[in-house]
Amino acid sequence: MARLVHMSDLHFGRDLPELHDPLIEAVNRIKPDLVAISGDLTQRALAPEFAAARRFIDRIKAPVLCVPGNHDVPLYNFPQRFVRPFASWRRAIGTELEPAFERPNMVVVGLNTVDPFSWQRGRVRQAALERVCARFRAAPPEALRVLVAHHPFEQPEDAAKTATVGAEAALRVLRGCGLDIVLTGHLHQWSVIPYRRLRGGAGALQIQAGTSLSNRLRGEENDFNLITHDGHALCVTRYIAGPDGFASLPVVQIHRTDAGWHH
Numbered sequence: 001m002a003r004l005v006h007m008s009d010l011h012f013g014r015d016l017p018e019l020h021d022p023l024i025e026a027v028n029r030i031k032p033d034l035v036a037i038s039g040d041l042t043q044r045a046l047a048p049e050f051a052a053a054r055r056f057i058d059r060i061k062a063p064v065l066c067v068p069g070n071h072d073v074p075l076y077n078f079p080q081r082f083v084r085p086f087a088s089w090r091r092a093i094g095t096e097l098e099p100a101f102e103r104p105n106m107v108v109v110g111l112n113t114v115d116p117f118s119w120q121r122g123r124v125r126q127a128a129l130e131r132v133c134a135r136f137r138a139a140p141p142e143a144l145r146v147l148v149a150h151h152p153f154e155q156p157e158d159a160a161k162t163a164t165v166g167a168e169a170a171l172r173v174l175r176g177c178g179l180d181i182v183l184t185g186h187l188h189q190w191s192v193i194p195y196r197r198l199r200g201g202a203g204a205l206q207i208q209a210g211t212s213l214s215n216r217l218r219g220e221e222n223d224f225n226l227i228t229h230d231g232h233a234l235c236v237t238r239y240i241a242g243p244d245g246f247a248s249l250p251v252v253q254i255h256r257t258d259a260g261w262h263h
Contacts, residue, residue, distance in 0.1 A: 002106040002144055004081075005032040005062070006190060007224040008185025011071065011214035012052040013043030019213050019222055022245035024059045030226055032062050034101050034108060038130035038185040038209065039069025039150025041093065058095070065099050067110040069150035069186065070120045085116035098128060100135055106146065106229070107139040113151040113164060122151025124166040124187070133177035144229045145180045152184040154195055154206055159187060171195060175204055181227070181234075182206045188218040191227075192236050192252050205254065207236060 005027050027035060030087035037057075057064050073085040080087060080173035085096055101108040109132045113122035136145045140158040153167040171179075184206060210223045226248075227234065234254045239246040 002103070002145065002229045003030070003032040003106070003179060003226045004106065004229075005030060005035045005224060006038065006148075006183045006209050006227060007035065007212040008038040008150075008183075008209040009040040009069065009188055009211035009216075010037065010053060010056070011040055011043045011211065011216060012056070013049040014048065014212040014216055015052075016215050016222065019241055020056065021239065023212060023224070023225055024056070026246040027224070028059075028061050033103060033106065033224065035060050035061075035062050035064045036108060036148045036183055037064065037066045038148050038183050039067050039114075040071040040185060041066065041069070042072055043214075045072050045074045045088055047088060047092075050088050052177050054092045055164060063101060065101050065108060065110055065148060066093055067099075067112055067148050067150055068097060070114050070118075070122070073116050075119070081116050085114070098131065102135070102139070104140055104143065105231070106144045107135055108146040108148060109135045111147055111149040114148045115165070117213075118162075118185075121162040121171040122149075122164040122167075124149075124153075124164060129170055133173065136174075136177040136179065139178070142231060146181045146236075147174065147179060147180045149182060149184050151186050152206060152208060153182055154189060154193065156189075160250050161187060163216075171204065179204050183209070183225075183227075185209055188214070188216060188220065188222060190223055190238055192254070194254075205234070 041053040062071045072185040077206040097112045098110045117211045151164040188211045190210045236252040
């Protein structure tokens with residue numbers, strides 16, 4: 001059984017301190033194999049914000065895999081943004097921007113979709129796809145293949161944010177090397193969506209987390225996901241913040257067929 005916690009958009013600097021302890025307690029109680037954080041650990045990529053994010057991560061008992069979000073590069077420090085955009089991230093969070101986690105039953109690979117030359121739009125780079133595919137191809141056939149990225153590859157038609165550049169072509173490549181699931185954030189909206197509109201994405205699943213700690217809500221509660229996989233069925237449990245900590249909602253169960261994942 002693979003157990004994976006997915007959180008996103010912590011936004012230290014615009015975080016809710018009263019949620020720190022309940023979130024850590026809920027995650028540590030679950031005892032996942034891995035915690036994946038899909039970007040925007042900070043609000044303005046400032047050193048104190050990164051330091052707070054580092055202290056939070058250090059309290060998680062499970063291994064943690066993080067990828068940057070668009071808020072994790074400086075917005076107004078233009079020399080650093082365009083020359084060394086990830087310098088503060090590397091100092092505080094880790095030198096690897098696209099880390100990987102491997103077990104016989106699960107391979108999780110990070111993808112950095114941040115474009116320092118754009119304010120919030122994401123971009124998928126060909127060289128990064130090749131690295132991801134190399135990991136997926138080397139994994140055992142039965143392993144769950146999971147990608148972690150900040151920017152969603154497919155988003156609602158009424159979404160106010162710009163679509164990720166290169167997403168459709170990337171899905172075709174990733175599906176060709178066995179992709180099962182993409183974990184993303186950015187929209188501050190929860191969803192579990194089999195890819196339908198993007199050609200080449202059929203059979204893959206996009207799981208969105210909202211924001212786990214930020215006060216920048218989009219009409220939804222602070223949340224995180226628990227994803228479990230027994231080799232056949234995939235269960236997604238959403239945990240939302242309430243007066244007594246983070247509580248689980250009913251499970252979304254998805255089954256794998258020859259055509260991919262289906263509710």
